[in-house]
Amino acid sequence: MAETLLDIAMMHSDALIARAREGDKNAQGKLVQLWYKRIYNFCYKFFYDHDQAMEASQKAFISMHRHMASLQDAGRFKSWLYTIAINSCREEARKQKSQRLLSLNEMQAARGRDTGWEQSTHRHDNPERQLRQAELSDLLHQCLHELSAEQREVVIMKEYEGLKFREIAEVLNISENTAKSRLYYGLETMKGILERRNITKESIGYEL
Template structure:
């Protein structure tokens, strides 16, 4: 029987750590990927994901079942990521993966471990990933967050609006602008219209 996130959260409020473990199992993968796309540092992304889950557990008492758990989780994660990026820029430091040369691989991806792929496909995937990473990094923060949440986390516009603290109309505009810009950036990076149109 499938138990919804909200029900699990209500069990957590009563101190059920088993329910919380199930929540972590459900959301750990997408959350780490979201944070990784935001801050571009795998190890720091793991730390921040742990911190996010810990904050969720600590503030379980304040959780209201009327709010979607997913949007609550990603609001906490987004705030943590924003603080991290702000602190980094204040300290004038770069994320580890921003310093890595194009040829090096610092990712622990599922595709890399999958033996079904041939080396040239792997290389192509790697290049694609790097291009997307660079293009995403060039987007303004709000556009990047909105696009990542919709594209990779499959969140509804309403939930994104809740996370960003803006209207659904504003999210619609952000997503569209981000997609247009991504299209231009990818074409500029050598992924031509033909390749995108493939």
């Protein structure tokens, strides 16, 4: 994980967590400010949809406020928060599934076809490196979303949120070995998805 100021602040928030646990509203507010970007991005990768991600992350933080007092160990805050976030995401997904006529997978497939990589080979000539980077980022978000929820959760938590396998196991309430094996199959599936979409270093023309 990149060492930004925000990350450093997140690493050293024990005092803040302790105060928040005692019901200090200011401390709770600060915690939200600190963690919002991470949790939002976690949800965004889970849904690949801004609105749903906003909904889920806000619900997660409301839940955090409500249950702050039940947090036993400040050192476990991170995995505790991600547990809340994943529950919030799952609940939101359930709600959406029952509300929408189209299933998410179908919608996703449709979206994938629209921005098919094959038709956009002209991207090679695009001089705007940043734009290309943003497009690549978006493309990878799409690929991530094609993973099954089980695998996606683990991949996001490991690769983007930097949780240890121990923490992932704690969040998902599974064994460490199961978490590792899910990640293994997640990466394998991801490889298949990239191949199917013909995403290689050559086709992207982008040095990693």
